[in-house]
Structure formats: structure tokens, C-alpha cells
Amino acid sequence: MQIVGYETPGGALFVSDGPGAAVDRVPLDPGDRLDWALADRHCAGTVHEGDHVACDAEGAPYCRDHRSTWVCARCTGTCLKDEMDCFDDHAVYLAAFAPDTFKVGVTREWRLDTRLREQGADRAAHLRTVENGRVAREREAGIAEEIPDRVRVPTKIAGLGATLDAEAWDDLLAGFDPLETFEFDYGLDLSGRPVAETLAAGEVVGTKGRVLVLRNAGTTYAVDMRSLVGYEVESGGSRRELQSSLGAFG
Structure with a gap:
């Protein structure tokens, strides 16, 4: 499964099970849980009529052919x-x-x-x-x-x-x-600054713009959702050693 996009301000990730598969919306509501380990990252391709058109190019989140300029x-x-x-x-x-x-x-x-x-x-x-x-x-x-x-x-x-x-x-x-x-109040109710990290595992605290806030093993993390786009993900949570919040709120 690959993360192929995100939604703001509603707060959601879009995922695909493979080439030609329908793109599913995964809501990021407070209290929801994500349990994905990040694997390889490559171009997220594009979406045509609700289906994922995959791309194996190395550029991420989008290769030169799929990168759009507004x-x-x-x-x-x-x-x-x-x-x-x-x-x-x-x-x-x-x-x-x-x-x-x-x-x-x-x-x-x-x-x-x-x-x-x-x-x-x-x-x-x-x-x-x-x-x-x-x-x-x-x-x-x-x-x-x-x-x-x-x-x-x-x-x-x-x-x-x-x-x-x-x-x-x-x-x-x-x-x-x-x-x-x-x-604006995004309901995050944070007592200090979260640790900046790229992960997709933990309890959803909420979203603020394109920033996803997760709580994992007692530490609160802030994730730029764009940094997740293009990653292949597997069930089982993060397997990387993550920075803890010790000293993060000084």
C-alpha cells in the first residue's frame, strides 16, 4: 500500500493498494490510530477518475513527469x-x-x-x-x-x-x-512543542493545516503530511528508533 496524497483542512491521507486500484481516504480524526511502518519511497504517481496511476520513478513525492507547478x-x-x-x-x-x-x-x-x-x-x-x-x-x-x-x-x-x-x-x-x-482553534491542546518526525504510527491528536500530530509511546510528534506522500507502508508501526520528547519542551 502506498500513501499517494493528503487532505486539508479536513485531515486525511489517501492510500492505494497498487496500480489501477481505487484510492481510499483514511480520516485523521482525534483518537484514531495509525499503525504503519514506512518502507520504500518513490513517486506517488497520479489519480485518474478515482483510480491510482502508479509510477516507480525515484523522485518523491513526485517525479518530474508528475510534479505540477501552480x-x-x-x-x-x-x-x-x-x-x-x-x-x-x-x-x-x-x-x-x-x-x-x-x-x-x-x-x-x-x-x-x-x-x-x-x-x-x-x-x-x-x-x-x-x-x-x-x-x-x-x-x-x-x-x-x-x-x-x-x-x-x-x-x-x-x-x-x-x-x-x-x-x-x-x-x-x-x-x-x-x-x-x-x-482558529484546532483542538490540539498541546502542553509543549512536539518532536518533528516522519512517521505514520500512533494515536491521532489532530491536524493543523498539513501538519499531523501523533502520540506514540508517550511522545508527541509533528509530521508534515507531504513528507509521507510516496511511501510504501506496511502494518506494524514504526520500526525506526524515534527521538523521544525528553528535553523537547525546554
């Missing part, structure tokens, strides 16, 4: 497609990640709440609604001269269990006039 992520207002197609309303927003990391971003207005949860934001502010993606990217690029437009997953993991610096967030918002603000 050109809109690199847009700064000059369309990189053959023809612009983002004509619906877009939201420009700020997102906050504990303890004190902030970013600017854009998304289609109707999926703003979903996009923020996909990223695992702790707080957010809807700054403006504009008429299309081109204008939104222009606004984003301007704000990005002062505020980053991306946050790496290791930075998000490092902030798990921390409290957001509300004063720094309020100071940032003082320079804007938000249309609305958001606060």
Missing part, C-alpha cells in the same frame, strides 16, 4: 498563463502563526476561511476584496515588500504548542483597516 503562486499581477482566468472576487489577507510569524496572501473570497485553515493559521485578517486575481496579486506583492508571503512548514511546526504574540499581531493590524478578523 503558476498562480508565482504571479505578482502579470499573468503567467496563456489566458487570464481568475475573474471572480479575491480576498487579500494577513495570517498569523504562533508565536510571532505573519504572512500576506490572497485567495478566492468564497474560500477564504478554508484557505486559512489549510495553512493552519492561528489568527487572520481579511484586508480587502478586489475584483480579480490579477489585482489581488498586485496588492499582495506590494504588502510582501514588508510582510513575507510564505511561511515554511518547519516554522509552523516550531510554533506548535506556543501562544500567539497578540500584542505583535495587534501592532501589525494597526497599519490596516481589516474588514473582518478570524481566530
Whole structure:
């Protein structure tokens, strides 16, 4: 069986039993258990009409032939497609990640709440609604001269269990006039920072964006779900020696 994808913000992994097999969704609800040992890793292939099209290439999670590039992520207002197609309303927003990391971003207005949860934001502010993606990217690029437009997953993991610096967030918002603000609770109830690890065994504590939190043998781990994609898995739990939480919460 191979892990071929993941879902946010609902929290799930997608697995396949082999070439041409249907792709199954494995929910990651709090209290669920995973009991997989990670074996070889290679390209996760693709999914066509619900069935897995396998690929044995070494590149992981995707080889060059199956790696996709979302050109809109690199847009700064000059369309990189053959023809612009983002004509619906877009939201420009700020997102906050504990303890004190902030970013600017854009998304289609109707999926703003979903996009923020996909990223695992702790707080957010809807700054403006504009008429299309081109204008939104222009606004984003301007704000990005002062505020980053991306946050790496290791930075998000490092902030798990921390409290957001509300004063720094309020100071940032003082320079804007938000249309609305958001606060999110992912129900993780962490007493400290989990250990960053790549594993698929343990009790599910919950998910925050694409970060899966597992409890295994008394230690809490944070797993970037993208780092699991492409792995062949076998029943029986992790067979590797894992770093314990001793000293992890200092």
C-alpha cells in the first residue's frame, strides 16, 4: 500500500493498494490510530477518475513527469498563463502563526476561511476584496515588500504548542483597516512543542493545516503530511528508533 496524497483542512491521507486500484481516504480524526511502518519511497504517481496511476520513478513525492507547478503562486499581477482566468472576487489577507510569524496572501473570497485553515493559521485578517486575481496579486506583492508571503512548514511546526504574540499581531493590524478578523482553534491542546518526525504510527491528536500530530509511546510528534506522500507502508508501526520528547519542551 502506498500513501499517494493528503487532505486539508479536513485531515486525511489517501492510500492505494497498487496500480489501477481505487484510492481510499483514511480520516485523521482525534483518537484514531495509525499503525504503519514506512518502507520504500518513490513517486506517488497520479489519480485518474478515482483510480491510482502508479509510477516507480525515484523522485518523491513526485517525479518530474508528475510534479505540477501552480503558476498562480508565482504571479505578482502579470499573468503567467496563456489566458487570464481568475475573474471572480479575491480576498487579500494577513495570517498569523504562533508565536510571532505573519504572512500576506490572497485567495478566492468564497474560500477564504478554508484557505486559512489549510495553512493552519492561528489568527487572520481579511484586508480587502478586489475584483480579480490579477489585482489581488498586485496588492499582495506590494504588502510582501514588508510582510513575507510564505511561511515554511518547519516554522509552523516550531510554533506548535506556543501562544500567539497578540500584542505583535495587534501592532501589525494597526497599519490596516481589516474588514473582518478570524481566530482558529484546532483542538490540539498541546502542553509543549512536539518532536518533528516522519512517521505514520500512533494515536491521532489532530491536524493543523498539513501538519499531523501523533502520540506514540508517550511522545508527541509533528509530521508534515507531504513528507509521507510516496511511501510504501506496511502494518506494524514504526520500526525506526524515534527521538523521544525528553528535553523537547525546554
